[in-house]
Amino acid sequence: MPTALIESLDHEGRGVAHADGKVLFIEGALPGEEVEYAVLKSRPNYAQAEAVRILRASAQRVAPPCPHFGVCGGCAMQHLDPLAQTAAKQRVLEDAFWHVGRVKPETVLPPIHGMPWAYRQRARLGVRRVPSKGGVLIGFHERRSSYIADLLSCKVMPPQLSAMLPALHALVERLSIPDRLPQIEIAVGDEATVLVFRNLLRFTEADHRQFAAFAEAHGVQVWEQPGGPETAALLYPSGAPGLSYSLPEFGVTLDFRPTDFTQVNAHTNRLLIRRALQLLTPQPGERIADLFCGIGNFSLPIARSGAHVIGVEGSDALVERACANARRNGLEDRSEFHAANLFEATEDSLAALGRLDKMLIDPPREGAVAVVKGLGEQQLPRRIVYVSCNPATLARDAAILVREKGYALRSAGIANMFPQTAHVESVALFELA
Incomplete structure (x- = not known):
């Protein structure tokens, strides 16, 4: 049976190696390990495989505590120490910035991480x-x-x-x-x-x-x-009673329906909001856009700071929920919410939002390429905080912001929203250079 020396982890948590002119993606293998592997699928330039036997184990390998690990697709990294998982995800983000976007953050932010288990809500x-x-x-x-x-x-x-x-x-x-x-x-939720x-x-x-x-x-x-x-x-x-969750640091409580999108990890979500607002530094009197705003997860903390927030979301139902949450928290005078398809954003549609001092973008995996391309010369916020759940699309959009729109990528880092999985959540700060 063939053997391989594992060089790194890919964005799906698989070990990466090279053999016979191909890149090998080996499930269950960790960097620094020597493994025997079996090929699952072979293509001209790469092969997918799984580790059959660990010949030399990594010091960061741990025994997966879940009896379903290896069969269930919910987790891919239980065999890696939680702190090492965080470091691996940071490398995935940095690699994506360079290999996809040819950009590098000036500062790498400390990773955000919380409970490694029992977090999934x-x-x-x-x-x-x-x-x-x-x-x-x-x-x-x-x-x-x-x-x-x-x-x-x-x-x-x-x-x-x-x-x-x-x-x-x-x-x-x-x-x-x-x-x-x-x-x-x-x-x-907090109570149900x-x-x-x-x-x-x-x-x-x-x-x-x-x-x-x-x-x-x-x-x-x-x-x-x-x-x-x-x-x-x-x-x-x-x-x-309905579902809700609180953000005590900002004195905000948000109602949601069980089918609405909300983050799976309440503790890490609170830390991520804190980090995003530290980077955004909202000030009273500023006009700040929150694009892909959902039910107001970032919008209402921004409004609580005294800034005026303009939330935009593709779902009419979520816009209604955001408006109701603003009323519940007494923030309707500092916020407004609109329904629009941001995947079809244009320079005109973004200009219609009026003057924007700053912007927060929190798109789904597809990223926000139409938004960043649609930023016109007269509509460039001086600061953009980009929250991402896909390093590749973040890196693609970062390249546009840096090369075409005149921004500098000041800082970026990960939030380990999904411990034990390969999912990488991250946040980046762009400023007009």
């Missing part, structure tokens, strides 16, 4: 009924597969959710439509936990009795979702 679990495997399977997808990894515990979920998984299996088995229930979405059952057929009266008993026994809310996200509705217990 959002999860979308797949459900499949497979009689040959014993019945209902509930969990994340398996690695490299559309199959469901059947989870009876999960180390990255809060303990009460992990402990609830066996009972959740039993509940779904008892329902009338276990084979027409493709997913269960879990959302945790919601389970949204995506149902392709109507539930029966017997199902409703099961849900009521489950909600009472486990202290959760049960919702159904027969169609799109807007159809999600509370079933039990009736009259239960």
Whole structure:
């Protein structure tokens, strides 16, 4: 069996090596290790492989505590020490800046990290009924597969959710439509936990009795979702309070629906907001745009500083939620929110926002290329803070800001929003040079 010496980690947490003129991406291998590997897929210039035996282990290798690790695709880095994970993600960000954008930050920010386990307050679990495997399977997808990894515990979920998984299996088995229930979405707020059952057929009266008993026994809310996200509705217990999370440092509380986008890691989200506002330095009287603003996660802390924030978001429902959150927090006079497709932003559409002193951008994985290209000479904020969940698109957009728009990349660093996974969240500061 072939062997390889691992040189680094790639953006998916795989070990990188070279052999026979090809780049090897080896799952389960860490930098500095010598491993035996088996090829899974071969192409002319690269091959995907998995480590079969570790001949010389890294000092940073640890024993994965989760019995599902290696099968479940939810985590890819449990075999690497948490502090080493953070360092590896910082290298992924710096490599992306250079290899994709040919830019380098003047300062590398200290990494943001928090609890390595029990942090995940959002999860979308797949459900499949497979009689040959014993019945209902509930969990994340398996690695490299559309199959469901059947989870009876999960180390990255809060303990009460992990402990609830066996009972959740039993509940779904008892329902009338276990084979027409493709997913269960879990959302945790400060005061409530919601389970949204995506149902392709109507539930029966017997199902409703099961849900009521489950909600009472486990202290959760049960919702159904027969169609799109807007159809999600509370079933039990009736009259239960909505979901919300607080940002105590800024005196802000945000309401959200279980199908809304919110960060999965509440603790790290608070630290990330603190870092972003430290970089942005909002001041009373400034006009600051928050693009891809969602429910107001960054907007309302900016408004609390005394600046006037203009939030823009593609979803009408999220814009409504942001407006309601501004009213709840007494910040409606310092904020305004608009619905617009920022992936089609132009110089004219951005100019319509009026004078902007500063800007915060927090796009999805696709990045914000239309926004950065659309910044006109008369509409250049003197400072831009860019929060990213994809180093490659951040680096691409950074190259445009630096080479075409006259900005300097002052600083950048990572926030380990998803410990045990290869996901890299980051924040960067750009200033007009």
